Amino acid sequence: GQQLNQSPQSMFIQEGEDVSMNCTSSSIFNTWLWYKQDPGEGPVLLIALYKAGELTSNGRLTAQFGITRKDSFLNISASIPSDVGIYFCAGRSGGSNYKLTFGKGTLLTVNP
């Protein structure tokens, strides 16, 4: 089946630093999504990517859909304490495949 490798598993950074996390897939995806999950809450969609090479920003967040369609990265610039949480990548191969395959998440801790 499809597998997503998300790295790093966890990050501990100082407020104001930039962070980067990425996902790689064993197969091609047509859609890449990045979610953030706060404790006790469900994941919330941050950015959606639909085309290979697409670069999309949402405030301090920037994500890219890799040219090979097998990878994506998420960058957070000038981190703040409320960025703390678990970030998940998710991908879909498209067509009639309605399932999202999720990575195992990156736990981000921001030290004020």
Added chain:
Amino acid sequence: GAGVSQSPSNKVTEKGKDVELRCDPISGHTALYWYRQSLGQGLEFLIYFQGNSAPDKSGLPSDRFSAERTGGSVSTLTIQRTQQEDSAVYLCASSIRWGTNEKLFFGSGTQLSVL
């Protein structure tokens, strides 16, 4: 409501008991999904509904798990004869329709603990 609502938010049960988890999707969303999240793991797909029908039940871990959706709205996930390995957060999500560009909106989940 404004978002996906799940109940209960927490459920503690004894091994062998049956549990029912409820999901109220966003009004007008025709697609509904159940996922399971175990500690330190990603989200595991369980089942998907388009309207009241579930085209794919292959994600359900065992025949102790079942789900139904009525009226194209509320869905119930039932786990019979619960086991300790069933302990996890069960997340429900809905979307306007299924397709390549849909976006899922998640509820806050039900934390299930089987003692």
